[in-house]
Amino acid sequence: MLVGKVIDSIVSTRKNERLVGNKFLIVEPLPCMGENRDRLxxxxxxxxxxxxxxxxxxxxxxxxxxxxxxAPIDAAIVGIVDNGERL
Amino acid sequence: MLVGKVIDSIVSTRKNERLVGNKFLIVEPLPCMGENRDRLxxxxxxxxxxxxxxxxxxxxxxxxxxxxxxAPIDAAIVGIVDNGERL
Amino acid sequence: MLVGKVIDSIVSTRKNERLVGNKFLIVEPLPCMGENRDRLxxxxxxxxxxxxxxxxxxxxxxxxxxxxxxAPIDAAIVGIVDNGERL
Amino acid sequence: MLVGKVIDSIVSTRKNERLVGNKFLIVEPLPCMGENRDRLxxxxxxxxxxxxxxxxxxxxxxxxxxxxxxAPIDAAIVGIVDNGERL
Amino acid sequence: MLVGKVIDSIVSTRKNERLVGNKFLIVEPLPCMGENRDRLxxxxxxxxxxxxxxxxxxxxxxxxxxxxxxAPIDAAIVGIVDNGERL
Structure with a gap:
């Protein structure tokens, strides 16, 4: 799993029907975890x-x-990190 | 999921039969999402x-x-981003 | 999917038996698609x-x-691109 | 598989219920294995x-x-390397 | 698939039981195949x-x-390349 910060959300009105009801968030991987990952x-x-x-x-x-x-989902936020600001 | 811009399409007449009927689009990941992804x-x-x-x-x-x-598919466009130009 | 040029082939006499009968081609991703992918x-x-x-x-x-x-296969050529030289 | 060093742990109180009971460790890939992987x-x-x-x-x-x-797990520590310090 | 050279082996006494009986080899991707892959x-x-x-x-x-x-295996050597030294 990767650790990142939620920085924004996006809306998609026209989408695959199996995605309906989901919230899409843009996550920025924390710099302290490395520099090879992009936002997702x-x-x-x-x-x-x-x-x-x-x-x-x-x-x-x-x-x-x-x-x-x-559903055509390849990334999901599955936990909130406690004291994430210390990382 | 990644966010990108559709920049072109390609045609493949000779292909795996399970791909017949699909449209192949070239997507360029948005620069604001990072620099580590290639076009796909x-x-x-x-x-x-x-x-x-x-x-x-x-x-x-x-x-x-x-x-x-x-089908031998490893990438699919599953949504159109509303107000994508703001990203 | 990625787009590449077939540049060579390799032969493997001693291999997993489920690979028997397959042709192994070396593909170089097209530079116009980005710089982050290696040959495969x-x-x-x-x-x-x-x-x-x-x-x-x-x-x-x-x-x-x-x-x-x-079979232990993680990459397959599934189409020939029409007018690939324009890319 | 990759080889890395366990450098820290994280705690997530609010998480997907199928993750309950797991310990989350931060692993830093060993530099001798290359420079393209981030911590995970x-x-x-x-x-x-x-x-x-x-x-x-x-x-x-x-x-x-x-x-x-x-469970929404995409990485697991599956072995302790003997004499790992020699790498 | 990637092409690499076997450069070393590792031993793990304490490991997931489904890994018992396997040999773990360190593979270095061949430089002629690109620079984006790490040893694995x-x-x-x-x-x-x-x-x-x-x-x-x-x-x-x-x-x-x-x-x-x-078994928790994400990489396997599935063939020996004939005349691999020519690559």
Missing amino acids: VAIDNVGAGIGEIVLVAVGSAARAGCGHPD | VAIDNVGAGIGEIVLVAVGSAARAGCGHPD | VAIDNVGAGIGEIVLVAVGSAARAGCGHPD | VAIDNVGAGIGEIVLVAVGSAARAGCGHPD | VAIDNVGAGIGEIVLVAVGSAARAGCGHPD
């Missing part, structure tokens, strides 16, 4: 908000682990 | 056109989520 | 030859989509 | 501690191989 | 030895294709 869009599985430090699962884990086995 | 070819799942800002799912999500579980 | 070895699913511009599917798509669900 | 968060499958050199499996292997097929 | 640890599926040039499958292909569907 993840669905929100835990009620995360802008500014929070979160744990993001990518790949098939995002579907299998969040109750969306048949 | 994604099938179009939502009727996207050249110049639109789109949401792309990669990996098995592209097959499982778009009704092509047995 | 893909099995040939469409009768591609050296010098052709091809579409390559990576990950589980290469197995699931090419009739090799149980 | 992996669940601990073998009782690893801070400072140990470990083997990490990523992707669906982390779920399938650690008894968590339905 | 792969299980040996074909009897490879130090110094040999091998074909490595990564991701779920390594499990599905090598008879270890339920």
Whole structure:
């Protein structure tokens, strides 16, 4: 999993129907975790908000682990990091 | 998911038969999302056109989520971003 | 999917038995698609030859989509790009 | 698999329920293995501690191989490297 | 698949039980294949030895294709390249 900060959200009115009902958040990987990852869009599985430090699962884990086995989802916020600001 | 701009399309007459009927679009990841991703070819799942800002799912999500579980597809455009030009 | 040029082939006499019968081609991603991808070895699913511009599917798509669900294949050439030289 | 050093742990009180009971460790890939990987968060499958050199499996292997097929896990520590300090 | 040279092996006494019986080899991707890949640890599926040039499958292909569907394996050596020294 990667650790990042929620910096924004995006809206998509015209989308695959299996994505309906999901919130799309833009996550910026924390610089302290390295420089090789780009920002990504993840669905929100835990009620995360802008500014929070979160744990993001990518790949098939995002579907299998969040109750969306048949949706075109490749990234999901699966935890809010406690005391994330210390990282 | 990544966010990118549809910049071109490609045609492939000789291809795996399970790909027949799909439109192949070249997507350029938005620079504001980072510099580590290359352009990629994604099938179009939502009727996207050249110049639109789109949401792309990669990996098995592209097959499982778009009704092509047995096709050799590893990227699919699954949403058009509203007000994409603000990004 | 990525777009690349077939530049060479490799032969492997001693290999996993589920790979027997496949042709292994070295594909160089086109520079116009970005600079972050390395050359890779893909099995040939469409009768591609050296010098052709091809579409390559990576990950589980290469197995699931090419009739090799149980083979250790992570990349497959799944289309020949028409007018590939324009890219 | 990648080889890295466990450098820290993180706690997430608010998380996907299928993650409950797992320990989240931050792993720093060893520099001798290359410079293209970032630090990542992996669940601990073998009782690893801070400072140990470990083997990490990523992707669906982390779920399938650690008894968590339905959890949003994309990285797991699956071995402690003997004499890891020699690497 | 990637092409690399086997440069070392590692031993892990304390590991996930589904990994028992596998040999772990460190593979260095060949420089002629690009500069974006790091060294990785792969299980040996074909009897490879130090110094040999091998074909490595990564991701779920390594499990599905090598008879270890339920093991935490994300990379496997699946072929020895003939005349690998010419690459």
